[in-house]
């Protein structure tokens with residue numbers, strides 16, 4: 001890890017609340033080191049009420065950019081000067097570039113989701129899929145599904161069903177997709193819905209560090225061996241939800257590949273340089289295994 005900083009060192013921040021689960025500071029600082037780039041990446045635990053002040057701080061301090069994580073990805077869009085086309089359609093931002101005093105928002109979670117799911121494209125197209133969650137991660141997943149994978153139906157399940165309904169309305173208008181069905185997160189009612197899906201994506205925080213014993217379902221019948229189950233949660237690398245899906249023969253994926261893919265795209269937006277993705281993935285695996 002870099003051991004010296006200078007007057008010209010460029011600062012990138014991560015805004016979230018909570019923030020302790022994040023591996024992004026490790027990923028980005030190792031990548032800066034590999035690329036011999038004079039940058040540093042720091043995490044800031046910022047509650048929602050301080051979001052606008054934090055952005056003023058970014059401008060006042062001349063920071064080069066930010067990552068934005070839960071729960072701020074949607075709210076932060078209202079304080080930015082410009083949004084990329086993808087971020088505009090999704091309605092959520094996870095990366096900000098300070099372009100000479102102008103804050104420009106991007107969504108690189110989409111890149112991470114597309115890269116993770118591309119090997120399964122044939123299986124997803126024209127099928128029924130289920131997305132759990134209605135926050136920033138879920139919005140990126142829904143955008144990626146509609147634009148790149150084209151499922152016939154998307155079941156959208158969320159604890160606060162009004163939030164799922166509002167996503168349905170939003171994407172029906174923005175992307176003219178009419179295959180949504182929304183519902184409450186009520187096990188065991190959701191068992192049949194999960195089981196009948198070719199792909200299940202968990203975009204809730206359920207099972208994330210430190211609440212690792214939590215899971216969306218304990219019911220084995222929720223899964224089958226022909227399914228793909230993708231959990232955006234990357235800490236722990238294999239959630240309780242994924243372990244159960246795996247025990248029923250499903251093909252499982254945790255959030256680590258997505259984490260590195262979205263980080264690589266953000267890194268490129270800030271520095272103009274490509275991240276050495278294979279080297280960073282290996283360093284991250286080693287870091288986590290310690």
Ligand code: NAP
Pocket residue numbers: 069070071072073109112132133134135136137138158159160163185202203204205206208232233234255256258259260262
């Ligand atoms: P977010 O915007 O804060 O949304 C959180 C979602 O989780 C909401 O749907 C919320 O439901 C639900 N939720 C929270 N606590 C719950 C509980 N106790 N029971 C049921 N539902 C609950 O968060 P986000 O940014 O979308 O992130 C969601 C997860 O994806 C996090 O674990 C995050 O680390 C992960 N993620 C990973 C990557 C990656 O690169 N691998 C990228 C993005 C996100 P309500 O609407 O009812 O509150």
